[in-house]
Amino acid sequence: MELWYSEDHSENVKFWIRFDRQLYSGRSDYQRIDVFESDEFGRVLTLDGYLMLTERDEFIYHEMITHVPMAVRPDIRDVLVIGAGDGGAVRELVRYGGIRRVDVAEIDPAVVEVCREYLPSVSCGFDDSRVALHYQDGLRFVRGRESEYDLIIVDSTDPFGPGEVLFTREFYGSCHKALRDGGIMVNQHESPFYAADADAMKRAHSRIYSSFELCRVYHAHIPTYPSGYWLFGFASKGMHPVRGLDADAWNALGLRTRYYNTKLHAGAFCLPTYVEEMLRSAERGT
Amino acid sequence: MDAANQGRAPIYEALSKLRDMRIVPFDVPGHKRGRGSGPLQDFLGERCLSVDVNSMKMLDNLCHPVGVIREAEELAADAFGAARAFFMVGGTTSSVQAMVLYACGRGDKIILPRNVHRSVINALILTGAVPVYVNPQTDPRLGIALGMGARDVAHAIEKNPGAKAVLVNNPTYYGVCSDVAGIARRAHEYGMLVLADEAHGTQFYFGEGMPSGAMALGADMSSIGAHKSGNSLTQSSFLVCGERVNADRARQMINLTQTTSASYLLLSSLDICRRDLALRGAELFAKAVRLVDYARGEINAIGDYYAFSSELVNGDSVFDFDRTKLSVNTLGIGLAGIEVYDILRDEYDIQIEFGDIANILAYITAGDKIKSIERLISAMYEIRRRYKRDGSGLLRYEYIAPHVEMTPQDAFYAPHRAATVRGAVGGICTEFVMCYPPGIPILAPGERITADIADYILYAKEKGCSLTGTEDMATENINILA
Numbered sequence: 001m002e003l004w005y006s007e008d009h010s011e012n013v014k015f016w017i018r019f020d021r022q023l024y025s026g027r028s029d030y031q032r033i034d035v036f037e038s039d040e041f042g043r044v045l046t047l048d049g050y051l052m053l054t055e056r057d058e059f060i061y062h063e064m065i066t067h068v069p070m071a072v073r074p075d076i077r078d079v080l081v082i083g084a085g086d087g088g089a090v091r092e093l094v095r096y097g098g099i100r101r102v103d104v105a106e107i108d109p110a111v112v113e114v115c116r117e118y119l120p121s122v123s124c125g126f127d128d129s130r131v132a133l134h135y136q137d138g139l140r141f142v143r144g145r146e147s148e149y150d151l152i153i154v155d156s157t158d159p160f161g162p163g164e165v166l167f168t169r170e171f172y173g174s175c176h177k178a179l180r181d182g183g184i185m186v187n188q189h190e191s192p193f194y195a196a197d198a199d200a201m202k203r204a205h206s207r208i209y210s211s212f213e214l215c216r217v218y219h220a221h222i223p224t225y226p227s228g229y230w231l232f233g234f235a236s237k238g239m240h241p242v243r244g245l246d247a248d249a250w251n252a253l254g255l256r257t258r259y260y261n262t263k264l265h266a267g268a269f270c271l272p273t274y275v276e277e278m279l280r281s282a283e284r285g286t
Numbered sequence: 287m288d289a290a291n292q293g294r295a296p297i298y299e300a301l302s303k304l305r306d307m308r309i310v311p312f313d314v315p316g317h318k319r320g321r322g323s324g325p326l327q328d329f330l331g332e333r334c335l336s337v338d339v340n341s342m343k344m345l346d347n348l349c350h351p352v353g354v355i356r357e358a359e360e361l362a363a364d365a366f367g368a369a370r371a372f373f374m375v376g377g378t379t380s381s382v383q384a385m386v387l388y389a390c391g392r393g394d395k396i397i398l399p400r401n402v403h404r405s406v407i408n409a410l411i412l413t414g415a416v417p418v419y420v421n422p423q424t425d426p427r428l429g430i431a432l433g434m435g436a437r438d439v440a441h442a443i444e445k446n447p448g449a450k451a452v453l454v455n456n457p458t459y460y461g462v463c464s465d466v467a468g469i470a471r472r473a474h475e476y477g478m479l480v481l482a483d484e485a486h487g488t489q490f491y492f493g494e495g496m497p498s499g500a501m502a503l504g505a506d507m508s509s510i511g512a513h514k515s516g517n518s519l520t521q522s523s524f525l526v527c528g529e530r531v532n533a534d535r536a537r538q539m540i541n542l543t544q545t546t547s548a549s550y551l552l553l554s555s556l557d558i559c560r561r562d563l564a565l566r567g568a569e570l571f572a573k574a575v576r577l578v579d580y581a582r583g584e585i586n587a588i589g590d591y592y593a594f595s596s597e598l599v600n601g602d603s604v605f606d607f608d609r610t611k612l613s614v615n616t617l618g619i620g621l622a623g624i625e626v627y628d629i630l631r632d633e634y635d636i637q638i639e640f641g642d643i644a645n646i647l648a649y650i651t652a653g654d655k656i657k658s659i660e661r662l663i664s665a666m667y668e669i670r671r672r673y674k675r676d677g678s679g680l681l682r683y684e685y686i687a688p689h690v691e692m693t694p695q696d697a698f699y700a701p702h703r704a705a706t707v708r709g710a711v712g713g714i715c716t717e718f719v720m721c722y723p724p725g726i727p728i729l730a731p732g733e734r735i736t737a738d739i740a741d742y743i744l745y746a747k748e749k750g751c752s753l754t755g756t757e758d759m760a761t762e763n764i765n766i767l768a
Contacts, residue, residue, distance in 0.1 A: 168634065177671060
């Protein structure tokens, strides 16, 4: 008997993972949640059938969405994470002794419960005393806040489900307002490769571009995401992601990472020409 | 209302049966259940086109209903507490026109508030009736016309005892209700019919803790915009009648202007909408009210905006208020409503119902999701943060009393010439000028144009309101009596 999980990466491309057994399947108020056990990727979390993370390659995503901004501003103290019910980003953040508060706004308590139960290596950061979980719509949570955070991490799903509001201009504008001077927002920025992902990427980029003083994009290789190639957004109130890199300070922290390092940091902002062209076109609004 | 019977939907059932019978169509429409037009079928879907069919024995005929349409209309009449109901396929506009055509012939007087929909005045052109306008009170802070005060209506009735009908909005676009029951009592004493424009009032017949539907308050006819706050397809509507109305005569009036090829997509949507609202309307509208009340609270907490509600109720010009309407006054952030409307669409991909000089209105129903409501609230927050400015230069709406010199019909057909907006001051207008939406006339045919009116038109244009009604598409010129 063979059990396969599949996900459409485009209308004409499918991605398959053979799995051994299904550990969990349930429907929350917001979405369907499934966890599989596979030989190749370990445990796999999907939401509404879309792959969110696998134990095997989640480190790439979570290291890149946290350490890049932290290496630019190792003095960051107050962090807001939006989405991220799996806890992977929080796990990386609580490794920093300088951080004094991590607020997490996740709309779906069921995702947190399932990850605590089935993905303890990812969700372990939730137990840190500096972490406060808020089960609330991310947009609602951030809306009324002013100058409260040094870093906001938008760890959203794709813009077609519950994560839709996290790709809107009103959301990015609210994040800008919630950041202190010198603040940084990092977001899951979709992929430039398949047309539907690329459209979402360009829409997000043009909205962030019009909401922040400085807006750059960096990339990483994530084997289980569509095309295996993924982007992150780095937006700030002026802090440059490469010129502002404080490599010595970050390396002095002695954090062990498997993907991120301060040499890769600069390289991650060097983008292929076709991606640069897409970004410029999004910035021009064409 | 007979709850057991309300679970039926005769037109829907007949169409479902027809689809299964696979009858060979040698009649119109020419797309032959979609097979004759690939692109249309690809776009709208096979299920949809397979029931876009013509009248036939098993489907009845809207012009002369004796079968499933008649049954569906009887169920609708029962659901709305009326003696008779008609399914209408020309929008609520067609319902309103049929009411006015029924009630008033040439030269007959009709008492109505100035803030009527354009369809009412169009009907006056068709029928040759004479409008007697009642000044709807205005709220100077909000800049909106309210309902008709009971005393004002009584005064109009006593001054025009021969008038044939009184027309009432229940509610206005903004959600304001007049004292329909009180107006109906007085009108009936004088033998006048009471016509209700309930284009935005479907919920009143099914929701709990809301103003009542006009038929329960004594109205004789009502035009109910099922496709607005209900859930039927655009352009479908109900016309319902009480015992005082000769419904067969009303059907003749409807047939004067109604198509003989009524769309079964529209008819079945009315049938399904009626069934849905009869069975679970209370639940659907309770959800809508919850969403709107939440949005109103959050928007008022932002500051400077004023999302108004039932606190406006004063027992007279605001006799009651429809809480399903999210109306927000925007002057506190220094922007005209129409400006906020444009920013929401252009920068936040949010389309609301309309913006006027001082307010915006968002239509919220059970079909909305809380996350969409959060987006609207957050966008309003952002607009205030990014655009707030001194609003002292903004025009405040004031009621401009119309000076009726001729009937709309006489003026509309009279010889006329074009004049610039300023140059038309002093002349008698022979066409409409209105701000759309909400589609309430600034000028109707037969009215004298004053300097105040010209100022208002030019200001509304400058603020980006869509002005319509004039022969000149750009509304640079207005037709006046030659």
